[in-house]
Amino acid sequence: MANNLDDLGVFVAVVKAKGFRRAARQLGLSPATVSETISRLxxxxxxxxxxRTTRAVTPTEAGEALARRVAPLLAEMEDSLHAARSQSGALHGRLVLNVPGAVMVDILPPLVEAFCALYPQVEIEIMVDDRMVDAVAAGCDAGIRYGEALAQDMIAVPIGPRRQQAALAAAPAYLAREGCPAHPRDLLHHACLRARFSSGALVPWTFEKEGEEIRLDPKARLIIGTGGSAALIGHAVAGLGVCLTFRNWLEPHFKAGHLVPVLPDWWEEFEGPYLYFYGRRPPAALRAFVDFLRAQPQVAGP
Structure with a gap:
């Protein structure tokens, strides 16, 4: 019986996705497994x-009738199981997330801790990766990304602050020695501390003010991988040069006087991170995490 239900679930996914590859991606299976499942059914x-044609996969008359009858039954069954788990407080399962290092500083950890307190029997694995790989293809349930173009069949949920800023900072001693830039292009004559993504690309330095946008590629005195952002900020505190990074990471150093804001009128603002996943019927652990995120004030708010 369980195998029959699983096979029907794969069949409905193929009909909705109109293809084996897209359905496989949504289900976290290989296209070959999906094709074999349909053949078995x-x-x-x-x-x-x-x-099946080279261009599309469409249901036959019998297939369309079966999908129309089975899809709501499977959805209702999944909803009932999820409700039962939630009411009993005994949600089990495993949640694997693929995330950039940026959210591991002060955004994701408190959310994970609160979620673990609500669902102590859910096992969580967090893969920290700045290469921006396809999370599902990497064997994960969901990914967290900044401003990434999402495929049409993806669902995205805000996580953390809705808006963030890239802030420029330097130590008081450095500015006293080298002077404070009055315009972004002045940075071309300063010692710049830059970060590099795992892909090999340098983190871009982009500034905006009153509709004007300036993109710079200043020569770096020091380059550190994005996984070493804490060290990058530490070197700025030590007076080695000017650094550009997340404002929320720099705020404690501004308050302590270890760093000084540089060109604050030019700081670029951008959307905060999103959790994304394929399909509208995620596994129970992922669905619980999504519901938890949507209940957070910074997500539910305007």
């Missing part, structure tokens, strides 16, 4: 359910 029912 058709053999069991002695019916041809899908018409």
């Amino acid at each position: 058709e053999a069991r029912l002695e019916l041809r359910l899908l018409t």
Whole structure:
């Protein structure tokens, strides 16, 4: 019985996705496994359910009728199981997230801790990776990204602050020695501390003010991988040069007087991070995490 339900779930996913590859991506399976599952289901029912061409996969008349009847039943069953788990407080499962290092400083950890307190029997694995790989293809349930163009079949949920800023900072001693830039292009004559993504690209230095945008590629006195952002800020505190990074990371140093804001009128603002995943019927642990995120004030607010 369980195998029959699983096979029907794969069949409905293929019909909705209109293809094996997209359905496989949504389900976290290989296209070959999805194709074999459909063939097994058709053999069991002695019916041809899908018409396959090089351009599309479409249901036959019998397949369309079956999908129309089965889809709401599967959805209702999944909702019932999720409700039962939630009410009992005994949600089990495993949640694997693929995230950039930027959210591991002060955004994701408190959320994970609060979620673990609510669901102590859910196992969580966090893969920290700045290469911006496809999270599902990497074997994860969901990913967290900044401003990434998402495929049409992805669902995105805000996580953390809705807006963030890239702030420029330097130590008082450095500015006293080298002078304070009056315009972003002045940075071309300063010692710049830059970060590099795992892909090999340098983190861009972009500034904006009153509709004007300036993108610079200043020569770096020091380059550190994005995983070493704390060290980058530490070197700025030590007076080695000017650094550009998340404002929320720099605020404690501004308050302590270890760093001074540089060109604050030019700081670029951008959207905060999003959790994204494929499909509208995620696994129970992921669905619980999504519901938890949506209940957070910074997500539910305007």
